[in-house]
Amino acid sequence: MQITGAVLERCGAPAPWSESRPLTIGPLELDAPGPGEIAVRIETAGLCHSDLSVVDGNRVRPTPMLLGHEAAGIVETAGAGVEIPVGARVVMTFLPRCGQCAACATDGRLPCSPGSAANAVGELVGGARRLHRDGHDVHHHLGVSAFATHAVVSATSVVPVPDDVPADVAALLGCAVLTGGGAVLNAGRPATGDTVAVVGLGGVGMAALLVAIALGHEVIGVDTVPSKLDLARELGAVRALTPAGATDAGVRAPVVIEAAGNARAFETAYALTAPGGSTVTVGLPGPDARASISPLSLTAEARTVVGSYLGSAVPSRDIPRYVELWRAGRLPLERLVSARIGLDELPRALDRLAAGEELRQLITFDERNPA
Numbered sequence: 001m002q003i004t005g006a007v008l009e010r011c012g013a014p015a016p017w018s019e020s021r022p023l024t025i026g027p028l029e030l031d032a033p034g035p036g037e038i039a040v041r042i043e044t045a046g047l048c049h050s051d052l053s054v055v056d057g058n059r060v061r062p063t064p065m066l067l068g069h070e071a072a073g074i075v076e077t078a079g080a081g082v083e084i085p086v087g088a089r090v091v092m093t094f095l096p097r098c099g100q101c102a103a104c105a106t107d108g109r110l111p112c113s114p115g116s117a118a119n120a121v122g123e124l125v126g127g128a129r130r131l132h133r134d135g136h137d138v139h140h141h142l143g144v145s146a147f148a149t150h151a152v153v154s155a156t157s158v159v160p161v162p163d164d165v166p167a168d169v170a171a172l173l174g175c176a177v178l179t180g181g182g183a184v185l186n187a188g189r190p191a192t193g194d195t196v197a198v199v200g201l202g203g204v205g206m207a208a209l210l211v212a213i214a215l216g217h218e219v220i221g222v223d224t225v226p227s228k229l230d231l232a233r234e235l236g237a238v239r240a241l242t243p244a245g246a247t248d249a250g251v252r253a254p255v256v257i258e259a260a261g262n263a264r265a266f267e268t269a270y271a272l273t274a275p276g277g278s279t280v281t282v283g284l285p286g287p288d289a290r291a292s293i294s295p296l297s298l299t300a301e302a303r304t305v306v307g308s309y310l311g312s313a314v315p316s317r318d319i320p321r322y323v324e325l326w327r328a329g330r331l332p333l334e335r336l337v338s339a340r341i342g343l344d345e346l347p348r349a350l351d352r353l354a355a356g357e358e359l360r361q362l363i364t365f366d367e368r369n370p371a
Contacts, residue, residue, distance in 0.1 A: 003030045005066045005131075005148030006346050007138060012057030015354060018347040022055060025343055028066065028138060031130040033079040033152045040073035040090060040153060043167035045146040047341075047349055047361045048175055048203060049261060050094070050284065054141070055350055058286040062122045065139040066131055068146030068363075069094035072161075072170035082155045089165065090158035091174045093315045094142035096125045097156055108186055108312040115156070119143055125154040147343065149365055159319045168362055169326060169333050172207070173319050175310075176336060176360060180207030180259055181322060182311015183282045188255040190217055197221075197253035199243070199269040200260025200283060201228040203360040206336055208257045208282075209237060211322070214330040220253060222246050222268065223260075225356050235335060243268045252277075259283050263291040275301035282308045336360045 006025045013022035033039045045068045053059040054067065071092040075084055084090065096115035103110035118125045122139025130152040131138035131145060143157045161170050180203075190196050196212040198205050201223040212219045213236045221232030221240040229240035241249060246268070254277040258269035261283030270293050273279045297303055311318075325331035338359040341349050349361045 001030050001150065003028055003148050003150045004343065005145070006068070006343055007064045007066050007133065008055060009064055011054060011060050011063060013055065015056065016351045017055060018351050021347060023067075023347055025346070028148070029132040030150055030152055031132070033077060033130070034126070034128055035080040036082060036126065036155055037079045037124065037128070037130075037152055038075050038082055038084060038090075038155055038158065039077045040092065040151050040158070041076050042071055042073040042146055042149060042151060042365050044072050044171040044365070045363045046070040046171050046174075046176065046203070047346070047353060047363065049353065050142070050175070052350055052353055053284060056354070059284070061141065062139045064133070065122055065141050066145035066148055067141045068148065069142040069144045070171055070175035071144060071146030071151075072167045072174065073151070076150070084155055084158065084160055088160045089163060089167065089170060090160050091170050091315070091319055092144045092146055092151070092153060092158050093174045093178060093310075094144055095119070095310050096143050096154050097315065098125065099156070108182070108314040111309050115143065124152070125156060147346065147363060159315045161319065161323060165323055165326070168337060171362065172333050172336055172360060173322055176203040176207040177211070177322050177333065178313040178315060178318060179282050179311040180204040180257070181211035182313040182318060183208050183257045183259065183280045183308050184212045184215065184255070185318065186312035187280045187306045187308035188257060188278055190255040192216070194254040195220060197246070197251060197256040197269070197272050199256065199258045199265050199272070201225070201232055202259065202356075203336055204282060205257065205259030206232070206235070206359055207333070208259055210235060210331055210333065210336070211325070214325045220246070220251055222272070231335070235332070246272055254278070255280065257282065261285050263289040266291045267293065270305070273303060275303070278304040278306055280306045280308050282311060337362055340364050
């Protein structure tokens with residue numbers, strides 16, 4: 001079938017991307033799903049820093065590549081061996097989980113080995129490429145490629161959700177909530193009564209804040225952007241401070257989540273962690289970034305530093321839990337949505353994201369006017 005999507009032609013184009021235009025929005029051909037795969041009509045896709053990191057060259061991927069990795073949609077057709085019914089709404093997640101490899105046996109601590117290998121080369125699990133343009137293959141982004149009207153993905157990249165979960169909420173579950181919420185739920189594991197601090201209040205960090213509050217913890221939000229500090233207070237943070245303000249106030253928390261994806265934020269998160277506490281980092285800084293901490297404090301203060309990829313999540317286990325918190329009114333994920341845009345607005349949306357102006361911008365697809 002013919003679809004419309006946003007293809008990244010090259011990594012590392014200079015900002016602003018609304019001027020350098022590394023993306024081409026136009027027609028592509030999409031194959032029918034093979035065994036173990038499904039075709040999904042995309043309803044909503046979220047724009048995340050992981051997309052931005054490919055555009056700006058911090059995470060080099062093969063191009064041309066159809067971007068987008070956080071989305072929700074409706075199953076239209078299914079290949080052989082797929083048990084997900086046609087018509088189901090699914091959350092699309094950026095790390096396929098085969099459930100068979102040694103990494104999958106770590107209960108989410110390590111990413112799936114076949115899934116990671118496929119993501120690195122722009123394939124679906126099993127080696128297929130279902131996207132084409134002018135007779136040439138187009139690479140898949142993290143097994144999803146959701147910045148398009150339709151996608152073909154491995155069934156191991158999706159989790160079905162009930163019909164009462166709206167597409168906007170379902171899309172956020174695929175990355176922002178799995179990553180930020182999982183940093184709290186799976187990696188930080190705060191004890192009853194523990195305060196949680198979150199450094200970096202973008203989409204992932206604000207999701208971590210919401211999940212920590214939903215689980216009954218007092219939360220301190222830390223960011224440099226005043227509007228994000230204001231929103232953190234509105235959402236229930238007991239304090240919302242700049243990094244300098246948190247340091248001056250002597251903030252020390254048993255669990256600190258770093259969700260900004262830069263070395264200075266990691267250093268701030270580590271400095272705010274109490275003796276005996278855990279610093280959990282889910283941000284993805286550039287590969288050359290370096291941070292400085294005191295090795296002595298790790299030993300003398302019995303500290304722990306935890307790296308958490310995709311929130312150490314098992315999506316099929318964790319997404320239903322977040323759905324129940326949302327249903328109970330304890331997890332207002334709708335508040336993470338800072339803008340709704342069309343596919344043609346994507347270059348300017350990347351500029352806004354890089355400037356720190358947005359939490360989650362959602363690309364919405366209208367069947368009558370899909371792009």
